[in-house]
Amino acid sequence: GSNYRTEKKDTSKVSRLDAGTTAQILSGASESEQIYRYNQGKTGHGWAAEDINNAYDRMAGKDAKLVGTDNKANGADRLVNGREIQTKYYKSVSAAVDDAFKHGNYRYLNKNGNPMIFEVPKDQYDKAIKLFQDKIREGKVVRQDGTVIRDPRQAYRIVKKGSVTY
Numbered sequence: 831g832s833n834y835r836t837e838k839k840d841t842s843k844v845s846r847l848d849a850g851t852t853a854q855i856l857s858g859a860s861e862s863e864q865i866y867r868y869n870q871g872k873t874g875h876g877w878a879a880e881d882i883n884n885a886y887d888r889m890a891g892k893d894a895k896l897v898g899t900d901n902k903a904n905g906a907d908r909l910v911n912g913r914e915i916q917t918k919y920y921k922s923v924s925a926a927v928d929d930a931f932k933h934g935n936y937r938y939l940n941k942n943g944n945p946m947i948f949e950v951p952k953d954q955y956d957k958a959i960k961l962f963q964d965k966i967r968e969g970k971v972v973r974q975d976g977t978v979i980r981d982p983r984q985a986y987r988i989v990k991k992g993s994v995t996y
Contacts, residue, residue, distance in 0.1 A: 879917055883917060893930055915947040916930070916938040919951055919996055923951075923957045931970055936965065945988045946990075952994065954995075955992075966980065966984060967980075981984065
């Protein structure tokens with residue numbers, strides 16, 4: 831027999847931890863910073879979702895970083911294994927998708943000019959896929975070079991199911 835063994839990260843404890851504690855531990859944010867951010871009216875739950883989804887990704891062994899703390903217009907909130915992600919946790923998934931298209935076309939493009947990943951609460955994922963498919967059919971998902979994405983199946987490449995519900 832070999833003395834070598836592979837170890838798999840145990841993520842089963844994630845669900846047993848309080849979400850706020852998990853986010854605080856893994857985000858590196860101080861408690862006072864989190865209290866401030868999480869109590870920002872309509873956007874506090876969005877900050878919490880970014881922290882929690884980032885924590886889950888890190889616990890799953892992914893290279894995950896919060897990058898949207900500068901609030902750059904149309905920029906990524908998170909970077910996971912080199913992929914830019916815009917996280918949208920709204921009470922209504924329709925409102926979240928509408929916000930992503932508020933100037934007509936999908937406004938979140940990655941550094942390569944392609945549609946950025948759009949992360950939604952896991953309980954809103956199925957509806958988000960349908961809404962994105964409708965937007966694609968309408969020709970509203972356009973790459974920076976002007977290429978219009980026409981295949982509604984591309985919604986599955988753009989929309990990401992978050993780790994937590996709204």
